Amino acid sequence: MFAPRTIPWPLVALFTAGYLAPYLLPTTVGRLEAGLPLTATQAGAVGSALLLSSAAAGFLLASRVERIGARTLARAGLTLAALGYGTAALTHCVPAVVLGALVGGFGSGTATTVAAARIAAQPDPHRTTTAGLLGVSALAGAVYLVVPHLGPGHGGPPAAIALTSLAAWPLTGRLPRRTGVHRTAPGGTRLPHVRSGLVLALALLCWSLAQNSLWGVSGRIGLAQAHLPEATVGVVFAAALGAGLLGLTVAGAVGPRFGRAVPVGAGTAVIAGCVVLSASATDLTTFAGGEIAWNLLYPVVLSYVIGLAAFLDPRGRWAVLVGSASSLGTAAGPLTGSVLAARAGFTVMGVVLALGLLVVAVPMTAVALRVGRTALPVVEIPVETPLPISYDTTAA
Secondary structure, three states: OOOHHHOOHHHHHHHHHHHHHHHOHHHHHHHHHHHOOOOHHHHHHHHHHHHHHHHHHHHHHOOOHHHHOHHHHHHHHHHHHHHHHHHHHHOOOHHHHHHHHHHHHHHHHHHHHHHHHHHOOOOOHHHHHHHHHHHHHHHHHHHHHHHHHOOOOOOHHHHHHHHHHHHHHHHHHHOOOOOOEEEEOOOOOOOOOHHHHHHHHHHHHHHHHHHHHHHOOHHHHHHHHOOOOHHHHHHHHHHHHHHHHHHHHHHHHHHHHHOOHHHHHHHHHHHHHHHHHHHOOOOHHHHHHHHHHHHHHHHHHHHHHHHHHHHHOOOOHHHHHHHHHHHHHHHHHHHHHHHHHHHHOHHHHHHHHHHHHHHHHHHHHHHHHHHHOOOOOOEEEEOOOOOOOOOOOOOO
C-alpha cells in the first residue's frame, strides 16, 4: 500500500510513540485499579490526568515547533515520556505513579505535537497519518496480547510506552533542528480558516470524549458485564486493533477519492451503533462484535479528521490544536465513562454516548463539505536549515 521512500518514517515513529498512551487506556486504567489501592473512579481520574497533561503540551507548543525546532522538541518529549512512564511503572507509591503519569503524558503530547505539525507539511497528510495509526494500532495490539501474561501489577502498560519512546528517540536525528520547508497560505503567520478550525476542534473534542468514555471502561465491560477472563478481553482488544489495521489499510489505499464528508459523517453514525452494541454486551459474541466493528472504523474516521485539520493550515497549527482538543476529550473520557457507568449502568451509558456522536457528526460533516470546496494556495518558505530527509512540498 505504501511506498517506503515516500513515507517519513521518523514522523511515523514519533506519532506512534505519542499516540500509544490513549490506545492503551483501558488496560492502563484497569491495571491501576487492580494493582494499586485505587477505586475504579480514581483510576479513571489518573488516566484522565495523564491525557489532560498530553493535551496541555499540544496547546502550549502548537505555535512553537518552528521556533524551537522539531528535533529538539521531539527529543525532549520522548525523554519526558520515557522518564515519566518508566517511573510510573517501577513504583507502587500512588503519588509517584500519578506524577510519573503527568510527566509522561506531557512528553507524549510533545511528541504528538511535533509529529502533527510536521505531518501537515506533507503533500499527503492523510497518507502519513494513516501510516502512523497503522503503527500505533499494531503495537498496541501486541501489548494487549502480552500484558495479561506479565502478572497482576500495574507496570506493564506504562513500561511499554516508556520503551517505545526510547526506541523512537534515535530516529529523531533525521528531523530538522529548525523547520526546513513548509507549505503555508499567503498571509504569514495568520491562522487561516478560523471558523472551520474552531468548529472542527470543538466537535472533535466531543467526538473523542464519547469514544474514550467507552474505551476507558471497555475492559470493565468485558470483565464485569460479559464475565470474560482478562486474557480473553486482551485477545478481543488485540483483534479489535487488528481490525483497525485492516480499516486503515483500506483508508490508505482509497485516500480522499470519495471526499472526506462521507467517511467522517457516515463513519461516525455507524460508530454510534457499535458503541451501543459494545456497551450492552453480556457475552463474548456481542462484546467482541461491538469492539471489533468499532475499532475497525474509529481510526479510519480519525485519520480523515486529522487530514482535514492538516488541510486547514499546512503549517500544522490547526492539526496540533485540533489534535489537542481531541486529547482534552480523550482526557475526560475515562472519568466520564466511569461516572456514567456507575450511575446509569453500561447500557444506558452507551445510548447516551451514541446520541452524542450522532449530534457532533453534523458539524464535522459540514466542515468536511465546506473544505472540500476550498483550495488552499500553497507557497514555499525556505529557512536556514534544510531537512536531512526528503520532503516533497508541492501540493497534493
